[in-house]
Amino acid sequence: MRRALLAAAALTLAGQALSTTAAPAALAHGGTLDVEITGHSFGHVRTTVTWENDSDPVAGRVAATVNAVSADGTQNIGPWKLIPAQDAATGYTTAEALPPGRWTVTVEAGHPGLGRDQAELTVSPGTPASPAAPQSSPPPEAAPPAASAAPPAAGPDEPATATAAAAPDAAADAGTGPAAYLAAAGAVLACAAGLAVAWRIRRARAHT
Numbered sequence: 001m002r003r004a005l006l007a008a009a010a011l012t013l014a015g016q017a018l019s020t021t022a023a024p025a026a027l028a029h030g031g032t033l034d035v036e037i038t039g040h041s042f043g044h045v046r047t048t049v050t051w052e053n054d055s056d057p058v059a060g061r062v063a064a065t066v067n068a069v070s071a072d073g074t075q076n077i078g079p080w081k082l083i084p085a086q087d088a089a090t091g092y093t094t095a096e097a098l099p100p101g102r103w104t105v106t107v108e109a110g111h112p113g114l115g116r117d118q119a120e121l122t123v124s125p126g127t128p129a130s131p132a133a134p135q136s137s138p139p140p141e142a143a144p145p146a147a148s149a150a151p152p153a154a155g156p157d158e159p160a161t162a163t164a165a166a167a168p169d170a171a172a173d174a175g176t177g178p179a180a181y182l183a184a185a186g187a188v189l190a191c192a193a194g195l196a197v198a199w200r201i202r203r204a205r206a207h208t
Contacts, residue, residue: 033115035064035107043097043123047082047107048090049115057090063111066094068121071102082107100125 034052037045049062067078077098085091098105102122109115 031113033058033062033109033113035109035115035117037105037107037117037119037121040098040121040123041093043099045080045094045098045105045107045121046085047092047117048088049082049092049109050090051113052115058112060112062092062109064092064107064109064115066105066107068098068103068105071104075101077103082109098123 032052034048034050034055036048038048039046045066045068047064049058049064050056051058062082062084064082065079066082067076067080069076077096080094080096082092083095085093098121100123102120104118105121106118107116
């Protein structure tokens with residue numbers, strides 16, 4: 001009987017020792033996580049997670065979800081998982097990225113302790129996560145002006161040239177007009193009268 005009581009007491013002490021050594025790390029740090037949304041990187045939500053009691057980084061795995069609601073309430077995204085960031089021991093991010101727009105983002109942690117934060121994030125268009133903007137087509141080239149079938153307008157020098165070219169023709173026409181014929185007839189008559197006078201003089205000399 002005594003031996004059985006001693007064995008039971010030993011098992012009780014051993015159990016108490018095991019429960020003490022196996023106490024979760026949350027008890028040593030206060031049991032609550034401090035979750036803070038610090039912004040986003042091209043739509044990827046960024047947070048820091050530390051122990052709230054002493055601001056120590058979490059040594060083990062952090063289980064937390066990310067949800068987002070659009071500003072107009074028509075779009076719900078998530079839940080996404082937080083994964084460790086490479087640039088800080090207390091930094092966490094998401095593998096997925098928010099589309100362009102204004103979002104209400106909520107991060108809730110459940111392991112190794114409880115923690116929560118909410119923030120407004122605005123993702124600008126043109127980030128790698130956003131759809132590519134349609135490329136604008138180049139403006140159509142202007143059609144070349146159609147060649148005009150009408151002859152070019154006369155320049156300021158052309159009328160003078162035409163007038164100068166027409167002067168010889170006018171002179172030629174003047175030489176064949178009525179005045180020219182009258183002058184020629186007068187010359188013929190004068191020649192005939194002169195010949196008649198000369199003939200009479202010669203005849204008179206011949207009779208003397």
